[in-house]
Amino acid sequence: MEREGNDSVLAEKCLPPGAAPHFDGEALILSSTLFLDHVGEVVLTFHSDCLSWKSLNSLDNDVSSCLGIKDFSKVATEIKLSDIYAIEFNNHGLIHISNLPHATERLLLGHDLKMYRFTVHGFVRSNSQPSQYIPVEYTFGHKNFQLCQTWVNKLDASLKLEVGRPRNLLVFVHPRSGKGNGLKTWEAVAPIFSRAKVETKVIVTERAGQAFDVMSSIANTELNSYDGVVAVGGDGFFNEILNGFLSPRFKAPYPPTPSDIVHLVKDDGDSLVLDENEIVEETSSQNEDLSPLISSPKQSGSRISNSNSEDKAAEFPVPNERFRFGIIPAGSTDAIVICTTGARDPFTSALHIVLGKRVYLDIAQVVRWKTTPRSEVEPNVRYAASFSGYGFYGDVITESEKYRWMGPKRYDYAGTMVFLRHRSYEAEIAYLDVESDEINLTSKRNCWGSLLRASRAPHMSERCICRINCKVCSEKPNHASVGVCSLTPHLNSEERRWARSKGRFLSVGAAVISCRNEKAPDGLVADAHLSDGFLHLILIRDCPHASYLWHLTQLTRKGGSPLNFKFVEHHKTPTFTFTSSGNESVWNVDGEIFQAHQLSAQVFRGLVCLFASGPEI
Numbered sequence: 001m002e003r004e005g006n007d008s009v010l011a012e013k014c015l016p017p018g019a020a021p022h023f024d025g026e027a028l029i030l031s032s033t034l035f036l037d038h039v040g041e042v043v044l045t046f047h048s049d050c051l052s053w054k055s056l057n058s059l060d061n062d063v064s065s066c067l068g069i070k071d072f073s074k075v076a077t078e079i080k081l082s083d084i085y086a087i088e089f090n091n092h093g094l095i096h097i098s099n100l101p102h103a104t105e106r107l108l109l110g111h112d113l114k115m116y117r118f119t120v121h122g123f124v125r126s127n128s129q130p131s132q133y134i135p136v137e138y139t140f141g142h143k144n145f146q147l148c149q150t151w152v153n154k155l156d157a158s159l160k161l162e163v164g165r166p167r168n169l170l171v172f173v174h175p176r177s178g179k180g181n182g183l184k185t186w187e188a189v190a191p192i193f194s195r196a197k198v199e200t201k202v203i204v205t206e207r208a209g210q211a212f213d214v215m216s217s218i219a220n221t222e223l224n225s226y227d228g229v230v231a232v233g234g235d236g237f238f239n240e241i242l243n244g245f246l247s248p249r250f251k252a253p254y255p256p257t258p259s260d261i262v263h264l265v266k267d268d269g270d271s272l273v274l275d276e277n278e279i280v281e282e283t284s285s286q287n288e289d290l291s292p293l294i295s296s297p298k299q300s301g302s303r304i305s306n307s308n309s310e311d312k313a314a315e316f317p318v319p320n321e322r323f324r325f326g327i328i329p330a331g332s333t334d335a336i337v338i339c340t341t342g343a344r345d346p347f348t349s350a351l352h353i354v355l356g357k358r359v360y361l362d363i364a365q366v367v368r369w370k371t372t373p374r375s376e377v378e379p380n381v382r383y384a385a386s387f388s389g390y391g392f393y394g395d396v397i398t399e400s401e402k403y404r405w406m407g408p409k410r411y412d413y414a415g416t417m418v419f420l421r422h423r424s425y426e427a428e429i430a431y432l433d434v435e436s437d438e439i440n441l442t443s444k445r446n447c448w449g450s451l452l453r454a455s456r457a458p459h460m461s462e463r464c465i466c467r468i469n470c471k472v473c474s475e476k477p478n479h480a481s482v483g484v485c486s487l488t489p490h491l492n493s494e495e496r497r498w499a500r501s502k503g504r505f506l507s508v509g510a511a512v513i514s515c516r517n518e519k520a521p522d523g524l525v526a527d528a529h530l531s532d533g534f535l536h537l538i539l540i541r542d543c544p545h546a547s548y549l550w551h552l553t554q555l556t557r558k559g560g561s562p563l564n565f566k567f568v569e570h571h572k573t574p575t576f577t578f579t580s581s582g583n584e585s586v587w588n589v590d591g592e593i594f595q596a597h598q599l600s601a602q603v604f605r606g607l608v609c610l611f612a613s614g615p616e617i
């Protein structure tokens with residue numbers, strides 16, 4: 001094997017083998033003259049946080065004026081170390097040299113040279129959509145094996161110092177997700193993981209519920225060997241994995257039951273009952289004992305704890321900052337991916353994962369107390385990462401299940417059918433109203449005459465949109481110091497009161513995040529945050545069919561105002577309770593059916609971490 005460069009032109013331009021690196025203070029680690037595939041000779045320089053190269057063809061003047069060909073000498077290209085996910089040594093092979101008119105004689109007219117090569121794998125942001133990451137690779141070559149090896153070793157060693165990059169992941173693939181492309185999607189992105197030397201244990205599911213079973217029964221010693229778990233599928237599949245993870249391991253008191261609230265209101269002589277909607281307000285001092293995290297004797301008796309789950313919690317603490325979740329979109333909606341990466345793109349998601357990005361995500365704990373009016377009270381817990389909804393949303397998910405064979409189109413079909421039926425449901429909702437310094441968007445039915453409350457509508461520019469390095473979300477919960485209480489900061493707010501809405505509703509929804517998707521570009525709640533510790537409770541009161549259509553139409557518009565109608569109530573709250581007055585009550589929890597006559601929900605701030613960085617909007 002040829003290991004020494006025997007070409008004098010090349011040899012004099014490169015640094016001596018082995019001793020090739022030259023150091024210049026702390027910042028400059030290495031610099032050499034190499035060939036860049038499809039470009040030509042470049043000086044490659046590695047500073048501690050950046051790799052840059054400059055073409056040597058600048059020796060020729062006025063290149064740009066000659067034949068109108070671009071002057072490579074003026075192009076300095078670089079990639080940040082943080083944007084590099086892998087370095088590969090490629091052995092001996094061809095480097096294609098650019099067809100430059102003013103390159104040195106031996107490089108003329110598209111010469112290909114054989115030499116040792118190494119490839120730097122990274123990404124660039126798409127010009128049209130900055131949230132989308134496009135994988136790129138730069139292959140450098142040199143006749144000298146040792147020099148290439150030195151570069152590979154140096155870059156590899158620096159990449160190993162990048163914090164938070166995963167080494168070992170558990171991957172679940174739902175082959176029938178979305179249009180049935182789950183497996184193909186995984187096969188397309190798998191090379192990114194192998195190049196980045198991330199070990200993956202891949203489980204391709206054969207049935208619904210399998211991922212839940214694996215996640216809930218996996219030994220904590222094995223779970224600890226992974227840096228995270230990746231779902232290749234849709235929101236429902238991610239929800240299954242999340243529930244399998246949290247159900248046996250996360251210990252927290254339940255939210256108050258609907259009867260806790262009724263009881264408290266009856267005992268409270270100062271309760272204020274307002275008009276037909278029975279909005280009941282209380283002061284914080286009167287309901288201190290209602291904090292879901294201060295266990296009442298009744299509540300502590302209803303914890304989901306058995307000795308097995310206690311063991312699991314002890315060995316694998318939740319929240320767990322090290323262990324992260326990744327989602328590679330292959331589903332029908334993929335709202336969680338769109339909200340957390342800003343793109344619905346498997347490559348972007350895979351790059352977020354191997355680069356070890358991190359974002360905190362609020363999780364709603366939804367507790368069903370009673371399945372039907374005649375059921376016994378028996379708490380059953382689900383966790384939701386994006387949205388839980390009743391009425392229209394429950395009906396759409398029930399209807400769409402009948403048409404699963406249609407793939408993603410089933411939601412459009414089911415949505416149309418349910419819309420045409422225009423059913424409303426009698427229900428009662430109580431929610432903790434917390435003073436917030438943000439604009440309180442709560443509708444108090446104070447709009448007269450006009451259907452669209454334009455005067456109160458915050459314009460898009462006024463809305464504090466959640467994006468990468470979001471200020472609202474960056475006050476991350478301090479899990480270590482105050483335990484689970486840090487996850488529910490707003491429950492302990494000074495200014496809190498319980499309020500109640502009662503009546504006929506077309507839908508009741510609780511959004512954890514904005515729920516942006518391709519059909520609703522701003523989501524249901526444009527200014528929802530990934531980890532602010534709030535749920536957005538959206539109550540759509542019974543209204544004329546045309547008005548409801550108007551609301552739905554606003555949802556599909558960028559910059560629309562779907563919440564800006566007099567029949568829509570929007571409450572930011574950390575917790576709420578719900579009781580249906582009818583016999584049928586189907587909820588939709590992250591796209592999965594959940595029958596519940598009585599339920600409560602509370603949100604845990606930043607309970608899990610995702611391999612994502614938030615959208616670059």
Ligand SMILES: Nc1ncnc2c1ncn2[C@@H]1O[C@H](COP(=O)(O)OP(=O)(O)OP(=O)(O)O)[C@@H](O)[C@H]1O
Pocket residue numbers: 174175176177178179205206207208209232233234235236237238240330331332333334335408591592
């Ligand atoms: N191999 C399988 N066969 C059938 N169902 C499965 C399988 N693996 C997982 N499931 C179930 O399919 C359900 C839907 O999956 P997923 O969310 O990936 O697809 P989707 O409904 O098309 O997408 P979205 O949730 O984004 O609308 C999940 O709840 C999951 O439990």
